[in-house]
Amino acid sequence: MSYAMALSDITLATRLRGISLHLHAGVCTHILGANGAGKSSLLLILAGLCKADSGAFLLDGKTIAEFGLAELAGFRGFHQQQTHILFELTARELFQFYANRNAGDDYLPAELEQALEVSHLLPRPLNQLSGGEQQRVNLCRAFLQVWSAVERGRAVLIFDEPLQGLDIRHQHALLILCRRLSAAGNTIVLSCHDLQLSAQYADQVVLLKKGKVVSAGAPLSVMTSAMLQQVFDFPFEVKKYQGIMHISAGTRKETT
Numbered sequence: 581m582s583y584a585m586a587l588s589d590i591t592l593a594t595r596l597r598g599i600s601l602h603l604h605a606g607v608c609t610h611i612l613g614a615n616g617a618g619k620s621s622l623l624l625i626l627a628g629l630c631k632a633d634s635g636a637f638l639l640d641g642k643t644i645a646e647f648g649l650a651e652l653a654g655f656r657g658f659h660q661q662q663t664h665i666l667f668e669l670t671a672r673e674l675f676q677f678y679a680n681r682n683a684g685d686d687y688l689p690a691e692l693e694q695a696l697e698v699s700h701l702l703p704r705p706l707n708q709l710s711g712g713e714q715q716r717v718n719l720c721r722a723f724l725q726v727w728s729a730v731e732r733g734r735a736v737l738i739f740d741e742p743l744q745g746l747d748i749r750h751q752h753a754l755l756i757l758c759r760r761l762s763a764a765g766n767t768i769v770l771s772c773h774d775l776q777l778s779a780q781y782a783d784q785v786v787l788l789k790k791g792k793v794v795s796a797g798a799p800l801s802v803m804t805s806a807m808l809q810q811v812f813d814f815p816f817e818v819k820k821y822q823g824i825m826h827i828s829a830g831t832r833k834e835t836t
């Protein structure tokens with residue numbers, strides 16, 4: 581089982597205000613909220629890449645400073661929003677920095693290839709890939725960095741808007757992969773703007789508004805129409821049948 585994360589009264593300038601959360605090991609958590617709500621800021625704190633002004637962040641009861649650099653690099657993967665690679669590298673050259681040295685040439689774990697479909701992109705220069713292809717390569721890089729920990733169910737994976745630019749098939753494939761890996765013990769936290777997909781695939785959602793947690797818990801209990809309206813200042817209709825949630829946003833006037 582991977583690492584549990586505990587935030588206690590975290591404040592970061594005007595970006596995060598009094599955030600207290602417990603993210604259990606082996607759970608896939610989706611962070612939801614409007615633009616500027618503080619999702620990326622919270623993920624930076626969870627990745628240990630940004631220090632809070634006050635409050636405490638503990639990974640399995642330890643502060644980030646108590647882990648060694650190599651130890652962290654071995655189990656903590658981070659995917660940043662809108663990563664642009666400035667060097668003229670091919671996907672194969674990028675992966676050479678991260679892939680398992682004991683594996684053969686062009687080794688890509690089957691689960692990663694199944695979800696992200698990057699093997700045909702290996703010889704291509706990254707700056708010639710489409711936005712969605714670049715996103716898939718970057719996500720693959722984040723997984724590869726910690727893949728041996730992922731296989732042991734000991735990784736912490738933090739993804740800022742991983743669905744950005746992905747087509748619908750790859751969106752579902754990635755979220756299915758995240759669910760499978762968290763069920764195997766890995767701790768996964770990601771931000772998302774697609775409420776329907778989060779309702780379908782998150783174990784837990786955290787609703788943020790103006791730097792504060794408004795609600796957190798299982799999608800079925802937290803993602804009510806009233807709660808979503810409060811968080812996004814927008815009308816929602818949430819229907820549930822046979823345990824499946826259907827979320828529609830806005831109001832639609834039928835025209836004849």
Ligand SMILES: Nc1ncnc2c1ncn2[C@@H]1O[C@H](COP(=O)(O)OP(=O)(O)OP(=O)(O)O)[C@@H](O)[C@H]1O
Pocket residue numbers: 593594595613614615616617618619620621622
């Ligand atoms: N480095 C920074 N310094 C100061 N303020 C920042 C910084 N980065 C972001 N902010 C501000 O902090 C608030 C939260 O930003 P953040 O990027 O965490 O939001 P977000 O929920 O991820 O938004 P989005 O959905 O648009 O990506 C915003 O008001 C933003 O303008």
